[in-house]
Amino acid sequence: MIEKVKSDLIKKGVEYLFCSFVELTGAPKAKLVPVTHLEEFAKDGAGFAGFACGDVGQGPHDPDICSVPDFRSLAILPWRKNIAWVIGNLHVNGEPWPLCPRTVLMRQLEQARNQGYVVNVGVEPEFMLLKKSDSGEFTPWDALDTLSKPCYDLRALYRNVDVMTTLLRNMQELGWDPYANDHEDANCQFEINWTYSDALTTADRHTFFKWMVRTVAEQHGLWATFMPKPFSNLTGNGAHIHLSLADEKGKNVFLDSSADLGLSQLGRWFMGGVLRHAGALSALVAPIVNSYKRLVRGAPRSGATWAPVYVTYGASNRTQMVRIPAPGRFEIRVVDGAANPYLAFAGIIAAGLDGIAQKIDPGPLNRDNLYEVPEEELLTRGIGVLPSTLAEALDALSQDSIVQGALGSAYSKEYLKVKRDEWLFHNRTVTMWELNHYLATY
Numbered sequence: 125m126i127e128k129v130k131s132d133l134i135k136k137g138v139e140y141l142f143c144s145f146v147e148l149t150g151a152p153k154a155k156l157v158p159v160t161h162l163e164e165f166a167k168d169g170a171g172f173a174g175f176a177c178g179d180v181g182q183g184p185h186d187p188d189i190c191s192v193p194d195f196r197s198l199a200i201l202p203w204r205k206n207i208a209w210v211i212g213n214l215h216v217n218g219e220p221w222p223l224c225p226r227t228v229l230m231r232q233l234e235q236a237r238n239q240g241y242v243v244n245v246g247v248e249p250e251f252m253l254l255k256k257s258d259s260g261e262f263t264p265w266d267a268l269d270t271l272s273k274p275c276y277d278l279r280a281l282y283r284n285v286d287v288m289t290t291l292l293r294n295m296q297e298l299g300w301d302p303y304a305n306d307h308e309d310a311n312c313q314f315e316i317n318w319t320y321s322d323a324l325t326t327a328d329r330h331t332f333f334k335w336m337v338r339t340v341a342e343q344h345g346l347w348a349t350f351m352p353k354p355f356s357n358l359t360g361n362g363a364h365i366h367l368s369l370a371d372e373k374g375k376n377v378f379l380d381s382s383a384d385l386g387l388s389q390l391g392r393w394f395m396g397g398v399l400r401h402a403g404a405l406s407a408l409v410a411p412i413v414n415s416y417k418r419l420v421r422g423a424p425r426s427g428a429t430w431a432p433v434y435v436t437y438g439a440s441n442r443t444q445m446v447r448i449p450a451p452g453r454f455e456i457r458v459v460d461g462a463a464n465p466y467l468a469f470a471g472i473i474a475a476g477l478d479g480i481a482q483k484i485d486p487g488p489l490n491r492d493n494l495y496e497v498p499e500e501e502l503l504t505r506g507i508g509v510l511p512s513t514l515a516e517a518l519d520a521l522s523q524d525s526i527v528q529g530a531l532g533s534a535y536s537k538e539y540l541k542v543k544r545d546e547w548l549f550h551n552r553t554v555t556m557w558e559l560n561h562y563l564a565t566y
Contacts, residue, residue, distance in 0.1 A: 130162045133208060138200060140432045142209040142258040143170035144189040146225050148542060149411075150464030152335055154209075155191075166193055169215055180214065181223035181538045190215045196225075197328040201292040201422050203339070211328055222534040225466035229327060232321060232470040232530050234306070236369070236477060241377070243473055245331050246320030246366040250461060251337055252313045253284065262354065264312035265346050274311055284314065286415060290340050291316060309430060310358035320366060320400020323473070327465040330363070350461030352410070353417040360418030361461035362431055367472065368453040369394065369468060379452030384489070385439055385525055386451020395446060395454055396486035397438060398472060402458075403520030404436045404527040406511050407543065409459040413514050413550045415477035421499075421509065432457060435508040436490040439462040443494040446486075458510060465541075467531065474530030515547050 125179075143165055144154040155170040157217030169443035174182030178188060198210045204295070214224035223228065255265040269280045281288070288305050295302040299558050308315050316333075320326065334350055341348035353360035368378040369390070378391035386396070399406065410419055418431045430442060437446035437454070447455045460469055477483070487506075502509075511517040516519040518540055521527060528536040 125195075126163055126166045129166070129198075130159060133162070134160050136200060137206055139206045140208075141165075141193075142207065143191055144209055144211045145172075145214055146331055146464065146466065147180050147541065148223075148225065148464065148467075149178065149462075150225070150331065150466070151178060152211075152331055153177050153191075154498065157252045166195075169193070169212060170195075174216075178316055179538070179542045180221070181534070187216055192288065192464070192486075196325075197332075199332055203290075203343075209332060211331065212426075222532050223342050223462055223538055225470075226324075226327070227265040228531055228535060229324060229466040229470045231532070232473045236473055239477065239480075240371055241369040241477075242254045242372070242374070243323040243469075244322040244368050244370055244376075245326040245469060246317070246363040247326055247465070248315055248317055248362070249333060250308050250313055250315045250363065250368075251348050251494070252360040252361060253287065253341055253349050254312065254349060254354075255345075255394055256262065262347065262349075264310075264355075264358075266312050269311045269482050271311070273309075274307060274313075275309045277307050277396075277539055280312075281305075282545065284312075285341060287344050290343075291337065294336060294340070295333075298329075299349050308359070308530040310355070310360075313359065313361070323469045327469055330465045334367065334371055349522060351436075352412065352415045352460040352462050358416070359430055360501050362455050362457065363396075363459045363465075364416075364455055364473070365469075366453050366455050367476075371547055376452045378454075381451060385448045387448055388452075390480060391452070391454065392486055393483050394476035395479065395481045396484030397475045397477065397482070397526075398456065399435050399437065399446065399486050400479065400484055401475035401527055402508070403517065404524030405468075405471050405475055406458070406516070406517040408458070408499075408527070409468045409519040410517065411464065411467075411514075411543065411549060412462045414462050415462060416511070416513050416517075419458060419510055419512070421512075430457070431460070431545055433510040433512075434490075434494045435510060436494065436504070438487055441490065441493075443492075444490055463492065470530045471527045474526055477543075491557050513547075514518055514543065514550075518547070527539070 139155045140155040141537045143157050144152050145171045157165050169192035171188040171190050174189040179403045193212040200208045212226045253265050271377035292302050302319045338348045350361050380388035404426040419433050432444045434444045436444040
């Protein structure tokens with residue numbers, strides 16, 4: 125097989141490979157490997173000093189981690205065709221490393237497969253295009269993009285058409301079948317949608333997509349960010365996911381045309397599991413301090429958060445955590461641009477499978493605009509809310525054996541440690557807001 129991969133790459137003019145992996149945050153790391161050494165790196169993986177890579181659970185005294193490539197993910201760079209990218213799974217001393225996000229997802233997908241299910245996922249990643257001033261301040265790059273409600277604005281989309289069509293052409297060349305691109309709710313915010321795949325393929329493509337967007341933006345002299353809430357007065361960046369299960373023959377087992385909203389009983393149970401474990405899942409789908417400035421109750425200054433905190437579901441109702449936009453699937457709206465897709469998908473799948481095993485009823489359908497329902501009424505109706513800070517989300521994760529089980533005991537411990545350190549560092553950092561409000565007063 126390796127000989128064929130090498131031969132095919134050489135025929136296509138590929139000279140080098142980025143041997144890549146992601147660490148806890150989802151940030152891609154890589155080594156550039158000549159194709160002439162493909163056999164060696166395909167067998168043993170490309171070696172990295174784990175402690176220098178980010179959060180992979182290693183110290184400076186530990187042996188190298190190696191990224192063993194999965195050639196199913198291989199993508200020849202459309203903008204530099206002599207280089208290909210391939211992501212891999214981490215190993216140490218020849219054994220799978222338990223703190224590898226991709227391995228965590230693959231293990232959870234195996235759990236689903238053992239129960240007869242294939243997990244299909246689509247993603248809607250939002251990002252902003254920015255410029256950086258001489259003073260180091262980031263702002264939306266387009267000085268003409270100033271509408272208070274710029275969503276779907278044709279003029280702003282056209283001014284960015286070179287960036288967008290470059291991305292779309294790249295995705296078409298990669299075979300992803302992109303089908304829509306629009307200007308989103310914030311100034312200089314955009315979204316590109318492509319056809320769903322199995323969860324592992326979508327996680328790989330989402331990882332590549334974020335790197336590709338930044339690369340194309342840089343080629344146009346811009347910065348791109350997927351940060352959940354870069355500006356307090358603008359809508360943040362989500363990464364809504366659409367999910368369904370198929371059986372081994374490819375039949376969508378969430379689809380029941382005779383059921384309410386076209387969602388089968390199995391799909392309802394899966395959704396019930398996601399809702400029950402929502403607090404713990406928040407630590408994975410909204411994984412940074414900044415995430416909780418996007419996840420707010422009520423409407424922020426931009427007019428609509430599009431990131432509801434209410435643990436409910438409904439039809440085409442964007443004021444709650446889960447939406448059923450079409451028969452046979454549902455959308456989870458609280459995932460943001462900082463989420464590591466491998467860990468987020470793994471946690472969601474574990475929660476959903478628990479819902480099926482326990483036959484968890486998701487409760488009544490919600491039809492209200494929950495931003496307008498008083499807090500007292502929400503409480504009376506038993507409508508829960510997501511954690512309001514990263515600390516609360518981590519507390520929920522620490523008490524949830526199902527979501528922790530998706531990560532594995534070693535990764536759960538490491539994840540909680542890393543993220544609690546992040547929260548502690550945040551709390552000990554004096555911000556400009558504090559200086560502006562307190563320095564002259566006290």
